[in-house]
Amino acid sequence: MGHPQLPPIWTVTLPSHWATAPERMSVSALLQMESCPKRWSLSHADYSDLWGYDGYPPKPNLAALKGTIVHRALAKVVTALVSAGCCSILDVDAIAAIATAGGYTQIIDAATRQLLDETRRNPRSARAMHILRRKLTSHTPSIRHCVQTLLARLDLASVRAPRSRAPAGTTLERRPLGFGTHSEVHLYAPSLRWVGAADILSLSQGGCEMIDFKTGAPRPHHPFQIRVYALLWSRDPVLNPAARVADSLTLSYPTEETMVPPPTARGLELLAQELRERSIAARAAVAGECPQATPAPEECALCDVRQLCDEYWDTAPPLTRAPDYPHSVWMDVQVRLTRQTGLLQWEAVWEKPSTTPREAAVSVGWSRADAAAASNWRSGWRIRLLDVLLTPPEDGGSEPRVASGGMSEAFLVPD
Numbered sequence: 001m002g003h004p005q006l007p008p009i010w011t012v013t014l015p016s017h018w019a020t021a022p023e024r025m026s027v028s029a030l031l032q033m034e035s036c037p038k039r040w041s042l043s044h045a046d047y048s049d050l051w052g053y054d055g056y057p058p059k060p061n062l063a064a065l066k067g068t069i070v071h072r073a074l075a076k077v078v079t080a081l082v083s084a085g086c087c088s089i090l091d092v093d094a095i096a097a098i099a100t101a102g103g104y105t106q107i108i109d110a111a112t113r114q115l116l117d118e119t120r121r122n123p124r125s126a127r128a129m130h131i132l133r134r135k136l137t138s139h140t141p142s143i144r145h146c147v148q149t150l151l152a153r154l155d156l157a158s159v160r161a162p163r164s165r166a167p168a169g170t171t172l173e174r175r176p177l178g179f180g181t182h183s184e185v186h187l188y189a190p191s192l193r194w195v196g197a198a199d200i201l202s203l204s205q206g207g208c209e210m211i212d213f214k215t216g217a218p219r220p221h222h223p224f225q226i227r228v229y230a231l232l233w234s235r236d237p238v239l240n241p242a243a244r245v246a247d248s249l250t251l252s253y254p255t256e257e258t259m260v261p262p263p264t265a266r267g268l269e270l271l272a273q274e275l276r277e278r279s280i281a282a283r284a285a286v287a288g289e290c291p292q293a294t295p296a297p298e299e300c301a302l303c304d305v306r307q308l309c310d311e312y313w314d315t316a317p318p319l320t321r322a323p324d325y326p327h328s329v330w331m332d333v334q335v336r337l338t339r340q341t342g343l344l345q346w347e348a349v350w351e352k353p354s355t356t357p358r359e360a361a362v363s364v365g366w367s368r369a370d371a372a373a374a375s376n377w378r379s380g381w382r383i384r385l386l387d388v389l390l391t392p393p394e395d396g397g398s399e400p401r402v403a404s405g406g407m408s409e410a411f412l413v414p415d
């Protein structure tokens with residue numbers, strides 16, 4: 001339990017019940033279980049004392065939020081285009097179809113508002129909501145540019161789907177897919193117990209094309225991911241009772257488009273076998289309480305539960321350069337508070353990472369935006385500070401200084 005004057009989210013809290021492997025596996029779950037079983041387990045365990053949703057509240061991430069807005073806006077525009085029988089955004093009816101759906105800006109604004117409403121439920125987001133709102137609003141032009149770039153490459157006629165009979169739209173309803181272009185197709189292969197969601201699946205008499213939109217840079221697992229979607233499609237008896245196979249797989253990035261060779265019949269068999277074996281190993285890795293942690297700087301830097309992970313704090317957390325502060329770095333630090341020197345100013349001793357001599361003095365200054373929480377801190381508390389700005393001692397030998405930034409967080413470590 002944390003301090004009664006501190007919101008529960010800001011105390012290092014282990015799960016009331018550890019996670020069990022999901023009934024249905026997905027690419028993201030498999031990759032996370034394989035890269036660090038403890039991260040998956042901590043992220044998906046039960047924290048019903050913290051909030052009313054599954055898993056640990058994620059740290060709000062601007063890039064991930066932007067990606068979600070782009071995907072939702074794309075789904076809305078594609079649905080509008082297909083419903084109007086358009087083959088691309090160059091079609092004569094495309095502008096009218098998009099305008100009828102509200103126009104790009106309004107579609108993006110609505111997706112942003114909806115996502116911010118969802119994010120507001122997250123107790124970890126409360127202090128950052130004004131920053132997220134401001135940043136997402138200021139990014140509307142770049143989100144719009146990304147949506148338009150990805151749409152510009154979209155050729156809805158490439159599979160020669162019949163325009164007037166295209167059953168458009170998001171395919172949450174599970175029934176056989178007809179000819180036409182479908183967005184956000186939720187795939188399920190019961191023989192494998194695997195799920196996935198294809199951004200675009202276009203089906204015609206003579207072809208089946210799958211497109212996955214990516215809003216970031218190419219990553220090594222992207223070709224694997226879309227090949228898995230091709231497998232799930234071929235093994236989804238409800239959406240695809242004829243067991244048709246995808247003959248075109250495309251990864252569409254803001255900067256480029258990558259064609260991925262579709263698996264042959266033999267390739268699908270091998271991929272299915274690979275998924276079975278990897279699923280068994282991943283399920284075993286996350287079985288039981290407190291699975292193994294496998295610290296790795298790149299993974300840990302993106303880990304939403306690193307404040308709960310002792311193995312992480314016993315390694316050297318990664319540093320991130322701070323371009324606006326050339327003498328400082330962004331990093332995670334564990335300190336013990338020793339004396340309050342101002343409303344939001346503390347003297348403390350450095351505890352972790354242990355690359356700095358233990359018991360070294362450090363001064364901590366916290367943001368006024370989070371004054372309500374930080375003003376309740378007490379001498380003797382051990383605190384894990386995430387994403388704080390560390391400035392080394394200046395000439396003359398004063399102690400290093402730790403200061404919070406817009407996305408910093410502070411977690412009390414109970415004794």
Ligand code: SF4
Nearest residue numbers: 036295300303309312
């Ligand atoms: S901090 Fe690193 S080692 Fe710990 S759970 Fe996260 S990814 Fe795994």
